Amino acid sequence: MNETNKRKPISQEKIWMKHYSPEVASLPVPRCTVYRYLKEVNKDHVEDTALNYYGTKISYKKLFELIEEAAAAYAAMGVKKGDTVSFLSVAVPECVASIYALNYLGATANTIDPRMDTSSIKRMIVESGSEYLVTIDVAFPKVKKIIDEINQKKIIVQSASRSLPLFKKMAMKLAVRTDIPYSDTIIDWDKFLAGGKGVVPEEAEYVGDAVVAITYTGGTTGFPKGVLLTNDSMNSVSFNFKYAGIDFSIQDTFLGIIPVFTSYGMVCGMHMPLCMGVELIPIPRFVPTDFGKLVKKYKPNHMISTPAFYEILMNSKEMKNFDLSFLITMGSGGDTMNEGLENKLKAFMKEHNIKYPLAQGYGMSELSAAASFCVNNRYKQGSVGIPSVLNIVSVFDPDTGEELDYYQEGEICITGPSMMKGYFNQPEETANVMRMHDDGQIWVHSGDIGYMDEDGFLFIKGRVKRMITRFDGHKVFPVQMESIVTARDDVSNCCVIGVDDREHSQGQYPMILVQVVPGADGDSVCKMIYDYCMENLEERGKPVAVVAIPEIPLTGMGKNDYRALEKEYKTFDYTTLCS
Numbered sequence: 032m033n034e035t036n037k038r039k040p041i042s043q044e045k046i047w048m049k050h051y052s053p054e055v056a057s058l059p060v061p062r063c064t065v066y067r068y069l070k071e072v073n074k075d076h077v078e079d080t081a082l083n084y085y086g087t088k089i090s091y092k093k094l095f096e097l098i099e100e101a102a103a104a105y106a107a108m109g110v111k112k113g114d115t116v117s118f119l120s121v122a123v124p125e126c127v128a129s130i131y132a133l134n135y136l137g138a139t140a141n142t143i144d145p146r147m148d149t150s151s152i153k154r155m156i157v158e159s160g161s162e163y164l165v166t167i168d169v170a171f172p173k174v175k176k177i178i179d180e181i182n183q184k185k186i187i188v189q190s191a192s193r194s195l196p197l198f199k200k201m202a203m204k205l206a207v208r209t210d211i212p213y214s215d216t217i218i219d220w221d222k223f224l225a226g227g228k229g230v231v232p233e234e235a236e237y238v239g240d241a242v243v244a245i246t247y248t249g250g251t252t253g254f255p256k257g258v259l260l261t262n263d264s265m266n267s268v269s270f271n272f273k274y275a276g277i278d279f280s281i282q283d284t285f286l287g288i289i290p291v292f293t294s295y296g297m298v299c300g301m302h303m304p305l306c307m308g309v310e311l312i313p314i315p316r317f318v319p320t321d322f323g324k325l326v327k328k329y330k331p332n333h334m335i336s337t338p339a340f341y342e343i344l345m346n347s348k349e350m351k352n353f354d355l356s357f358l359i360t361m362g363s364g365g366d367t368m369n370e371g372l373e374n375k376l377k378a379f380m381k382e383h384n385i386k387y388p389l390a391q392g393y394g395m396s397e398l399s400a401a402a403s404f405c406v407n408n409r410y411k412q413g414s415v416g417i418p419s420v421l422n423i424v425s426v427f428d429p430d431t432g433e434e435l436d437y438y439q440e441g442e443i444c445i446t447g448p449s450m451m452k453g454y455f456n457q458p459e460e461t462a463n464v465m466r467m468h469d470d471g472q473i474w475v476h477s478g479d480i481g482y483m484d485e486d487g488f489l490f491i492k493g494r495v496k497r498m499i500t501r502f503d504g505h506k507v508f509p510v511q512m513e514s515i516v517t518a519r520d521d522v523s524n525c526c527v528i529g530v531d532d533r534e535h536s537q538g539q540y541p542m543i544l545v546q547v548v549p550g551a552d553g554d555s556v557c558k559m560i561y562d563y564c565m566e567n568l569e570e571r572g573k574p575v576a577v578v579a580i581p582e583i584p585l586t587g588m589g590k591n592d593y594r595a596l597e598k599e600y601k602t603f604d605y606t607t608l609c610s
Contacts, residue, residue, distance in 0.1 A: 445474065
């Protein structure tokens with residue numbers, strides 16, 4: 032090809048924009064706080080339902096009142112612009128209101144998974160510099176264990192039962208009994224709100240990269256890193272969905288099952304649907320086996336889930352001969368769906384009268400969740416869709432950094448306003464993921480291998496980075512586990528690999544392979560390591576087995592050859608070991 036006629040690079044050609052209307056490309060991007068954006072886009076239908084919390088309907092008007100009431104209470108307590116408040120809570124209305132209330136003040140919500148082990152919770156609270164903690168009542172026993180070490184001025188206790196209808200509230204109070212020693216320091220939500228009576232807080236001015244929330248991700252190492260979500264990053268994702276061409280109407284219903292303390296849940300499961308004016312049905316504690324019951328009960332028009340949860344939905348008794356024609360958007364993200372499961376789901380959707388194909392998407396916490404997605408009939412088998420309006424996605428040679436052409440496989444990189452500000456207090460990790468290219472733009476390096484076709488559809492083929500993805504989309508990173516095991520005197524080397532999940536059609540579990548020192552009893556060492564992991568590691572990060580092998584193979588560079596081990600043990604039957 033003559034150099035003068037050479038096609039522009041993918042990132043400049045933006046071939047995917049042909050799928051959007053010219054009007055969308057010229058729309059003004061939101062330049063406001065997430066609280067202000069939420070209020071602005073819903074100003075003409077404030078009497079409509081914002082939250083449907085197990086039958087309690089909360090209008091947008093009431094939600095704004097709750098947000099401003101909470102903002103007054105946080106301000107009265109001493110929270111100001113630039114402060115951080117830690118959360119060990121879930122998607123109850125009070126938590127949703129709190130996140131926006133802190134943004135109203137210009138403060139940050141440090142959101143922590145209540146299922147984490149206490150040492151991780153303590154570290155995340157202390158390192159954030161927060162002086163105030165909000166916890167759901169059922170997580171208080173964990174707080175109690177570390178209360179003297181986290182040094183919080185106030186601990187505010189939220190309850191999943193507070194906003195329930197009366198009969199459900201009484202039933203939950205009987206089922207969930209918590210012994211909480213309330214005091215001047217430990218207060219319940221109502222006492223907290225009472226402290227803000229008569230206070231009129233000042234609304235923070237818009238700053239694009241002001242941090243709205245810290246969510247946690249494993250990234251490329253085994254220790255969770257805090258992802259800094261901003262006004263611009265969260266609003267841009269909501270903008271992308273709002274103008275993507277999704278078949279939706281104001282007051283459609285959206286089933287929110289993704290935890291709010293994740294980037295995916297906070298942005299795509301909370302802020303985005305609320306900014307589209309839908310009725311959000313938040314499920315604070317999602318139990319996968321209840322998926323069918325929830326869909327049958329609420330009949331949502333839209334929902335987003337992981338591939339593994341859809342597998343559970345397909346197999347649920349509630350879905351047998353059940354008409355799903357009310358379901359408009361069946362979105363999938365959090366993990367790449369394998370072809371076998373996609374074909375099964377495709378047949379399931381046809382049998383159950385779902386109008387549009389599966390809306391697969393692609394993103395990462397560092398991109399405030401979603402960067403590309405399929406919409407309505409804009410779909411290709413095996414693809415995760417086209418880049419969203421405000422994102423630029425391209426493929427680069429991971430060794431040379433050269434931008435590749437259509438159909439050429441390389442590392443997927445993304446730039447645009449949905450990028451995180453960075454990792455909290457980890458500049459080196461930030462620089463490793465967010466890199467400036469020759470075009471002068473900062474690109475997020477996904478660590479995923481894929482390609483783009485000439486229609487702008489993105490296809491994921493594998494991962495550059497080493498991680499193990501469970502059936503439910505949870506990422507397990509070998510480094511932390513390996514560091515624990517190799518610290519033992521009776522272990523000379525170890526390698527953590529992924530082995531196929533034997534109960535689900537996709538996903539893997541971590542398995543530890545150890546090389547013991549001469550003279551050590553391999554079976555005894557493995558049993559001790561396994562028992563330690565069962566007692567000390569997070570539930571979803573525990574290995575399925577610990578196996579002693581004669582030698583850990585090495586690459587030519589002297590590194591553990593985990594790829595060779597994964598190939599050898601991929602279908603290993605771990606069910607008879609350490610169980």
